Amino acid sequence: MEPEPDAVLKEGETLGDWTIREKLGQGSYGAVYTVVNKKGELYAMKTESVKSYNKVLKAEYYVLSELKRVKAQHFCAIIDSGLIGETKYLVMTLVGLTLTELRKYNPAAKVHKFSLGCALSVGIKCLEAIQEIHSVGYLHRDIKPSNYAIGRIEVRQIYLLDFGMCRKYKDNSSNIRNPRSFAAFRGTVRYAPLSCHVAREQCRKDDLESWLYQQVELTTGRLPWKNMKDRDDVGKCKKLCRQKEYVKELLGGCPREYLAILRLIDSLRYYSDPDYARICDYLREAIRNNNVSEYPYDWEMLNEKTAAE
Known part of the structure; x- marks a missing residue:
């Protein structure tokens, strides 16, 4: 689906104090650009037509504003x-x-x-980002590797991006909203939690489940359902991987602490307050038990190697 034409800009065009340098991507909501200000500083700009049905930009603004209020560390300013x-x-x-x-x-x-x-250290930072967004009353509902990025300069900084699927799980009195009896599928099939596959309302646990699938993929390079096309088949595979005789299909090649994390996440219910610190502790235990270093990150090593050549 093409973005509304009013929201598409060309290189060299100006919008307020900003000059368009390059289009980075687009979707049904509008587009994303690299822009430069009068000082020559580079930033990202998201645009959206006022005619757009999905008010993605408004949601993005509100979520990022709330995160700024609590001085969250893993989000764009x-x-x-x-x-x-x-x-x-x-x-x-x-x-x-x-x-x-x-x-x-x-x-x-x-x-x-x-x-x-690298996978364990990055996993901790990705988890911290989820805890931060939960702390301001929102679920992300589309946790996946393409929604996390490093800093342009600070290459050890991890940012959580894209709030188009976000939903408030708390009401204005900070009470957890009651679940709907039916919730349409939200997210990306490969990383979606089991709740999505059975049309159940998502909760904080579900962002953590998606994070764990991501974590397994970053650690091993694979997920058992990677090549499956049918959404229902993917859901069945995820469920099967919980069984004792099949759990190695998911967690083979991972530190043993991942099984403890899976069990912890699966024990949570809709109203449960996740123990983020315990999950982080498991990841730090894995770093110690496997005698590995957090830094430098893999991409720092590759950059050094390229520079040396």
């Missing part, structure tokens, strides 16, 4: 926002490569995965 003509825009931090891109960063690698120390 809002630099500017406004409406010019028929185009709404939001200017924010320009990030670097996504975890999906970084996982495939070394073309010589036979398996696209991170080293264990």
Whole structure:
């Protein structure tokens, strides 16, 4: 689906104080650009037509504003926002490569995965980001490697992106909203939690489940259902991987602490308050037990190797 024409800009065009440098991507909501200000500083700009049915930009603005209020560490800063003509825009931090891109960063690698120390350290930061968004009353509902990115300059910084699927799980009195009897599928099939496959309302546990699938993929380079096309088949495979005789299909090649994390996440219910610290402790235990280092990250090593050549 093409974006509304009013929300598409060309290189060299200006919008307020911002000049368009390059289009980074587009969707049904509008587009994303690299923009530059009068000082020559680079940022990202998201645009959306006022005619757009899905008010993605509004959601993004509210979520990022709430995260700024609590001084969250893993999210882009809002630099500017406004409406010019028929185009709404939001200017924010320009990030670097996504975890999906970084996982495939070394073309010589036979398996696209991170080293264990890198995967565990990145996993902790990704989990911290989920805890931060939950702390302001929102579920992300589309946790996956392409929605995490490193900093453009600070290559050890991890950002959580894209709030188009977000939903408030708390009401204005900070009470957890009661679940709907039916909830349409939200998210990306490969990383979606079991709840999505049975049309159940998502909760904090479900973001953590998606995070664990991502974590397994970053660690081993694979997920058992990677090549399955049918959504129901993927759901059945995820469920089967919980059984004792099949759990190695999911967690084979992972530190043993991942099984403890899976059991912890699966024990949570709709109203449960997840023990994020315990999950982080498991990851730190895995770092110690496997005698691996968090730093430097894999992409730092590759950059050094390229520079040396």
